[in-house]
Amino acid sequence: MTDAKLTREDAAYVARLARIDLTEDELDLYAGQLAVVLEHAAQVAALDTTGVEPTAHPLPLQNVLRADEPRPSLDRDEVLAQAPAVEDHRFLVPRIMGDVP
Amino acid sequence: MTEQPGSSAAGDGGWEPVIGLEVHCELRTETKLFCGCRNAFGDEPNTNVCPVCLGLPGSLPVLNAMAVDYAMRIGTALHCEIRPSLFHRKNYFYPDMPKDYQISQFDEPINVNGWLELPDGSRVGVERAHMEEDTGKTTHVGGGGRIHDAQHSLVDYNRAGVPLVEIVSRPDIRSSLQARLYAAELRGILIATGASDGRMEEGSMRVDANVSVRRPNDELGTRCEIKNLNSLRSLVRAIEYEISRQVDVLESGGTVLQQTRHWDENEGQTVALRSKEEAFDYRYFPEPDLVRVVPDTTWQSEVAAAVGPMPADRREKLAALLGPDGATAAKADQIATVVENGLDVLMTKAVHAGIGAPLALARTANEASAEPDRARALDTAAYTALLRMEQDGSLSATQAKVVLADLLDRGGDPAALARDHGFEALGADSLSGVIDELIAAHPNEWTRYVDGDDKLTGFFTGQAMKATQQKANGKAVAAELRRRRG
Ligand SMILES: [Zn+2]
Numbered sequence A: 001m002t003d004a005k006l007t008r009e010d011a012a013y014v015a016r017l018a019r020i021d022l023t024e025d026e027l028d029l030y031a032g033q034l035a036v037v038l039e040h041a042a043q044v045a046a047l048d049t050t051g052v053e054p055t056a057h058p059l060p061l062q063n064v065l066r067a068d069e070p071r072p073s074l075d076r077d078e079v080l081a082q083a084p085a086v087e088d089h090r091f092l093v094p095r096i097m098g099d100v101p
Numbered sequence B: 001m002t003e004q005p006g007s008s009a010a011g012d013g014g015w016e017p018v019i020g021l022e023v024h025c026e027l028r029t030e031t032k033l034f035c036g037c038r039n040a041f042g043d044e045p046n047t048n049v050c051p052v053c054l055g056l057p058g059s060l061p062v063l064n065a066m067a068v069d070y071a072m073r074i075g076t077a078l079h080c081e082i083r084p085s086l087f088h089r090k091n092y093f094y095p096d097m098p099k100d101y102q103i104s105q106f107d108e109p110i111n112v113n114g115w116l117e118l119p120d121g122s123r124v125g126v127e128r129a130h131m132e133e134d135t136g137k138t139t140h141v142g143g144g145g146r147i148h149d150a151q152h153s154l155v156d157y158n159r160a161g162v163p164l165v166e167i168v169s170r171p172d173i174r175s176s177l178q179a180r181l182y183a184a185e186l187r188g189i190l191i192a193t194g195a196s197d198g199r200m201e202e203g204s205m206r207v208d209a210n211v212s213v214r215r216p217n218d219e220l221g222t223r224c225e226i227k228n229l230n231s232l233r234s235l236v237r238a239i240e241y242e243i244s245r246q247v248d249v250l251e252s253g254g255t256v257l258q259q260t261r262h263w264d265e266n267e268g269q270t271v272a273l274r275s276k277e278e279a280f281d282y283r284y285f286p287e288p289d290l291v292r293v294v295p296d297t298t299w300q301s302e303v304a305a306a307v308g309p310m311p312a313d314r315r316e317k318l319a320a321l322l323g324p325d326g327a328t329a330a331k332a333d334q335i336a337t338v339v340e341n342g343l344d345v346l347m348t349k350a351v352h353a354g355i356g357a358p359l360a361l362a363r364t365a366n367e368a369s370a371e372p373d374r375a376r377a378l379d380t381a382a383y384t385a386l387l388r389m390e391q392d393g394s395l396s397a398t399q400a401k402v403v404l405a406d407l408l409d410r411g412g413d414p415a416a417l418a419r420d421h422g423f424e425a426l427g428a429d430s431l432s433g434v435i436d437e438l439i440a441a442h443p444n445e446w447t448r449y450v451d452g453d454d455k456l457t458g459f460f461t462g463q464a465m466k467a468t469q470q471k472a473n474g475k476a477v478a479a480e481l482r483r484r485r486g
Helices: A008-017 A024-045 A076-081 B065-077 B176-193 B232-251 B297-306 B311-327 B329-340 B344-352 B357-370 B372-376 B380-391 B397-410 B414-420 B428-441 B443-450 B456-467 B474-485
Strands: A090-094 B016-026 B087-091 B101-105 B111-117 B123-133 B137-141 B152-156 B163-169 B205-214 B224-229 B259-264 B269-272
Touching: A008 A024, B016 B176, B016 B232, B065 B111, B065 B123, B065 B163, B065 B176, B065 B297, B101 B123, B111 B176, B176 B205, B176 B232, B176 B311, B176 B329, B205 B232, B224 B232, B232 B259, B232 B269, B311 B329, B311 B344, B311 B357, B329 B344, B329 B357, B344 B357, B344 B380, B357 B372, B357 B380, B357 B397, B372 B397, B380 B397, B380 B414, B397 B414, B428 B443, B428 B456, B428 B474, B443 B456, B443 B474, B456 B474
Parallel strands: B224 B259
Antiparallel strands: A090 B152, B016 B163, B016 B205, B087 B101, B111 B123, B123 B163, B137 B152, B205 B224, B259 B269
C-alpha cells in the first residue's frame, strides 16, 4: 500500500472497474468516504510485521475438502425462470463489446 | 494478405523465436471444483448448475478433494515442487462467469518449478501448474458467430466451475515444431496421470501461445499471446504465422505491440482482438470463503504412487519389444502413436502371447489407434486371437483389418467374425481345390513355375484372388504353390 491519498480519479477508476455509474456529486461523496476508510486501514500497514506470516483467512483451518460425489443440480426451468432473457435453454445476454479477459 | 505463414521466417534472417505455452486442462473429476454439480461434456445446456456455480448470493464453495489430487498428480509428473496453496478471486465482468470473478490460484499456486523432457531430448521448464475454475460457454448469435458482429450471446453454465489446471511453461521453446512436441508430450502425460482425457477437439485441453522474436542473446522481445488454438495443427500454423508477422513488422522498422491475438483457422492468420486502452485490472484478493490447501506428505506420497508410468518410459518399453528395429524413425512414430492412445498394454499383452512385435505394432498403431476409445476397451484375448490368425496365414492382412474393424465396432469372437465375412472358406482344403483348378487351367505357366520361374507366383496368386473374389490369402497361396513344387 502506498501512503498517497486516494484521489477522485482513483475513486472513478474503481467505480468503473466495478461497473458502478456514479454522478459527479456521488464521486465527491464516496471519494471522501473511501479516503477515510483507507486512512484507517493504513494504520495497520504502518505496523512492523517483519517475520509475521500473511493471514489468508481469520480461521485457523486448512484443507477443508469434500469428496468428489455428485449432488443434484437445480431444475433447469426454475433456473432459467430467474433469467431476464432466455433462448434455447440458455441465458441470453446483450451483445458483448469487450474481449474475453 | 501478402504475408505467408511458413517456416521460412522461423530462425531465418537471424531472428530467434521465443515461445511459451499456457495449457488449460480440464480435470476428469465427477463433479465441479467447488460444488457437487456434474462435470460432464455435452450435457443439455444449464442442467448441471446450482447456486454455487451460478454465483447466487449466500452460496459457498467447498473444494473438491479429487481435483487437488489430480492437480498434484500433474505436478508430480512434471517434476514440480508441490506447495501449500491459496485461491484468489480474479475480478472481471464478462457473462461467462456469473459471479463476476473467477476463483484461481494467483501468487501461491499448488505446483511450481517443474520441467518436461521432450522426445527429441530437449527440456522445457514449467513455471507453475495451478488450479482454477473453468468458465461458462458463450455462443454468439448472428454475425456468423463472430463476437463483435453478434446480435446477442447465449450462455450455458454447465462448464462454469469445472476444475482446470493451467500449466505455464517457461519461454524455453524455440520453434513451432518444438511447441508441437511439448503440447503432444504434455497431453500424453496428462492422460497418463489419469487427470485428463486430453481431448483438444472437445476443449478439455486448450493451448495459448506466447510468441516473440529477438536477435539471439538479446533481451526478450515484446510478446503476443495467441488464443483459440484448437488442435496441434493450429498451434503450429499460428506460431509460424505469428513469427513471420513479427519479423516483418521489425524488419520494416516497426514495433511489435503487446497484444492478445486470435487465431483464425480459415483465414490462416492471427488477428488482434479489439482491446480497451486500459489493461485488465483483475484486483486479485484471497477468496475469503476458502482456506489454504496444505497437502501433507502422506497425501503427496499417495498421489505419487497413483501416477502411472510416463509416456517416455512406456515408449522405451515398447521399443525394447522390437529390438534394434524399435529405434528407427518409422517405428518410433508408430510407438509414439500407440503410447499416445494408451494402447501399449494391449500391444504388449499380444506380444507376450506370442504375436510378433512388428505385426502387433502395425495393427495397434494403425487400425486400433484409429478407434482409441474402443481399442482400450478391447478384449485382449480376442485381439491376440485375431493377430494370431493373421500371423499364421489363415487371414490375409486385408482380411485381418476387416475383422479388426468389426471387433472394434462390436466385439465378439474373431473366428466367428471372419466366418461372417466368408473368410473361413479359405481354409487349407478349399485353397488346395482352387489351386488344383488353376494348375489344370494353366498347364504351361505351371511348368514354367516348377522349372524355377518365381515370377509366376504373382500370376497364380492373382488368379487365386480372382477365383475366390479376393478372399484368398496371398501368403497362403504362395506357400501352397511352393509346397506343391516341392
Ligand atoms: Zn454447481
